[in-house]
Amino acid sequence: MDYKITTEEIWGRISRGRKVKRLTVSKDDLSVSVINLGATVQQILYRGKDMILSFPTPELYEKFSIGCIGATVGRYAGRIAAGQFSIDGVDYQLTKNQNGNHLHGGQSGFQTKLWESCVIDDRIQFTLFSPDGEEGYPGNLNVRVTYRITEDNGLEIAFQAESDRDTVINLTNHCYFNPNGLDASFNKLTNPMNHDNRDVMLTVNADHVMELDGEIPTGQLLAVEGTRFDFRTPRILACDTDDLHGNYDHTFVLNPHGPEQPVAIAKGLKSGVRIEFLTDQPGVQLFTMGNPGTVFALEAQHFPDSPNHPEFPSTILRAGDVFSSRTVYRFSHE
Numbered sequence: 001m002d003y004k005i006t007t008e009e010i011w012g013r014i015s016r017g018r019k020v021k022r023l024t025v026s027k028d029d030l031s032v033s034v035i036n037l038g039a040t041v042q043q044i045l046y047r048g049k050d051m052i053l054s055f056p057t058p059e060l061y062e063k064f065s066i067g068c069i070g071a072t073v074g075r076y077a078g079r080i081a082a083g084q085f086s087i088d089g090v091d092y093q094l095t096k097n098q099n100g101n102h103l104h105g106g107q108s109g110f111q112t113k114l115w116e117s118c119v120i121d122d123r124i125q126f127t128l129f130s131p132d133g134e135e136g137y138p139g140n141l142n143v144r145v146t147y148r149i150t151e152d153n154g155l156e157i158a159f160q161a162e163s164d165r166d167t168v169i170n171l172t173n174h175c176y177f178n179p180n181g182l183d184a185s186f187n188k189l190t191n192p193m194n195h196d197n198r199d200v201m202l203t204v205n206a207d208h209v210m211e212l213d214g215e216i217p218t219g220q221l222l223a224v225e226g227t228r229f230d231f232r233t234p235r236i237l238a239c240d241t242d243d244l245h246g247n248y249d250h251t252f253v254l255n256p257h258g259p260e261q262p263v264a265i266a267k268g269l270k271s272g273v274r275i276e277f278l279t280d281q282p283g284v285q286l287f288t289m290g291n292p293g294t295v296f297a298l299e300a301q302h303f304p305d306s307p308n309h310p311e312f313p314s315t316i317l318r319a320g321d322v323f324s325s326r327t328v329y330r331f332s333h334e
């Protein structure tokens with residue numbers, strides 16, 4: 001077999017002496033490490049280059065869980081206005097953990113949890129049980145995230161969830177990329193000369209972004225034509241430094257596409273590395289971080305605040321049904 005998995009490596013400890021495991025799977029040009037804290041992708045090495053932002057210790061992942069660095073985010077990735085929604089006339093109130101809204105599953109979202117892990121052939125699987133009422137969500141929920149390296153240097157991420165009551169769900173992976181390669185240390189972020197998204201070309205197959213009222217979608221879609229959101233043809237990712245809007249934190253509404261058709265492509269002009277993003281989800285959240293946008297997350301997911309927008313694709317998970325979604329980050333080079 002041409003892949004290799006290292007299992008049960010204890011990477012370090014977090015609060016209350018809890019042990020964090022790190023598992024690595026390697027195949028061809030790709031080596032991926034994941035940790036059970038937040039079912040997080042901790043490192044992606046492509047031809048020896050670090051493709052994602054990472055922390056060197058588990059303590060830092062625990063301390064800065066708000067950034068969701070590489071993590072699995074849930075139960076609901078993104079915002080729910082005032083933390084309120086209803087299903088079939090029954091009202092629910094979630095934790096309000098950011099500016100009066102609910103963000104990324106609340107105070108103790110999935111990114112903060114220690115997941116169970118197991119290895120099945122060439123797959124690493126994490127499972128988590130989230131009890132009925134956690135952060136205000138209805139339903140005992142069982143979640144599964146499976147990582148696998150594909151035949152063509154892709155990291156495939158498969159999500160599954162099941163609940164015993166009707167609930168809402170929106171799961172995503174929150175890796176921050178730079179295809180030019182990053183030093184595997186968060187501190188390097190403070191040096192914008194090292195990593196600059198001016199050297200990243202991004203393409204996103206989206207004619208529209210979501211209009212926002214503050215941080216919450218109004219329900220209206222804005223055409224990207226003629227705006228800084230027009231990535232339909234390759235465009236330098238970095239914001240113009242004169243642009244007061246600064247970084248991106250916006251939802252792109254993906255155009256209809258097939259499951260094997262990339263919805264986005266990021267190319268490192270310095271490295272010649274291409275990252276293709278494939279997903280079956282209706283949107284991607286582009287979030288840039290650093291100065292001026294050193295790394296970017298492209299979170300494949302449903303739209304923010306969908307439970308309050310019947311016109312958006314539904315995020316309701318009915319009791320006994322299985323939610324499943326799939327996202328792939330595929331790496332290649334010139």
Ligand code: GLA
Binds near residue numbers: 066
């Ligand atoms: C998403 C959100 C951002 C921010 C980041 C990480 O991208 O839209 O506002 O919360 O996650 O925390």
